[in-house]
Amino acid sequence: MHKSKGNTIWFDDAVEKVGADPMRLIFCLQDPAQELRFGYNSLKEPANDIGILFNMSKLISNSKKVRIDYIEDKWILSRFNNLIKKATEEIENLHPHIYTRALKDFWLNDFSRGYIQLVRDRLASDDLASKYVLRELYVSLIQLSAPVIPFISEKIWLDLKEKGVVKEESVHLCNWPKYDSKKIDEKLEKDFTIAFKLIELGLFERDKEKIGLKWPLSKAVVYFKEELSDDIQEIIARQLNVKKVELKKITVGEENKIELDINMTPELEAEGYSREFARNVQALRKKAGLQKGQLIELKISCSSRMGAFLNKNIHFLLERTNSKKIEFVDVKSIKNGVAFSIKNEGIIVKFL
Structure with missing residues (x-):
């Protein structure tokens, strides 16, 4: 890009087209010792990344401090305190690109x-x-982001203030977050790095077998060279939607791998159909503009086979669909219902 070649993008034109924050982000990510090839296509990714940060604000609510017991909560708190530590050090060392890369990666x-x-x-x-961990991390994360993407950070902050999550008038009037070294657990972070790699292997096996994540499986056999704590095995089981994890140690030179037991029992099949059904009803509730706390009466018309599957998990369905009553009826009893299918099983529902 050069003025003499006629392909220059003027700053004001770029800001008008894509906004200032994507441009600030792409420049802050750039190592000043390297050349930056600038263009509108290169701004798509930072704009999308900022959109992800903004959309997470929808999950944040005003929550009270509670005791932290879950291992995943302790992990993310460790990662975040490490981020604050690194961000502070890199800014003080005049390395804004390293600070920004760590921030975006987090x-x-x-x-x-x-x-x-x-x-x-x-x-x-x-x-x-x-909810408490989300709130605490997100508020401090916006404070860390403010120097890089000040405009969207301020927009998010004002939205949080309107919801009563924060009190300060502006994110730019807040103090810089401080890290708590007592919350940093390097071993736990290493364990989660291993867990995420194993989860990725398991998800690949699910994709290969064409079995969606909503459908539970009985077992995953994990071939790994080291012991895995019960907490880490539980995380793997939950993310792969399997009932248990069986660990088998391998020798040096062998590759880590995961084998899934894909035999579908009637109980697992019933649970899978129930989860898919709940997901469909949740989508219909959202489309109808219903809030989470609004209870409905749900009428269902389906085959006897599907009805038997759903009845096995009726309490789960009552909770997940926010229904005070679920009734199985003949198709003639449902007028203006909504039809959908799960694995070629036709279903018609209507909620009141």
């Missing part, structure tokens, strides 16, 4: 794709600890 990988995925079921059940 909100994309550790926070969004890591922690929020780990606690999604806890959030769905209004777990107080996960």
Whole structure:
């Protein structure tokens, strides 16, 4: 890009088209010792990354401090305190690109794709600890982000203030976060790095067998060279949606791998159908504009086979669909219902 070649992008034009924060982010990520090839295509990724940070604000609510017992909560708190420590050191050493890379890596990988995925079921059940951890981390994360992406940080902050989550008038009037060395656990972070790699192997096996994550399996056999704590095995089991993890040690030179028991028992099949059914009803509730606390009466028309599957998990369905009553009826009893299918099993529902 050069003015003499006529392909210059003027700053004001770029800001008008994509906004200032994506441009600030891409420049802050850049090593000043290297050349930056700038263009509108290169701004798509930072704009998307900022969008992910902004969308996480929808999960944040005003929550009270509670005791932290879950291992995934302790892990993300360790990762975040390490981030504050690194960010502070790199800014003081005049390395803004290293600070910005660590910041973006945290909100994309550790926070969004890591922690929020780990606690999604806890959030769905209004777990107080996960809501508290989310709030504490997100507020401080926006404070860390403010020097790099000041405009979206301020927008997020004002939205949080409106919800009563924060009190300060502006994120730019806040003190810089301080890390707590007592919350940093290097071994725990290493254990989770291993867990995420094994989870990735397991998800690959699910994709290979074309078995969706909503469908539970009885067992995953993990071939690994070291012992895994019960907590880490539980994390792996939960993320792969298997009932148990069986660990088999391998020798040096052998590759880590995971084998899934894909035999589907009637109980597992019933649970899978129930989860898919709940997911469909939740989507219909959202489309209808219903809030989480609004209870419904749910009428279902389906085959006797599907009805038997759903009845086995009726309490789960009552909770997940926010229903005070679920009734199985003949198709003639449902007028203006909504139809969908799960593995070629036709279902019609209507809620009141």
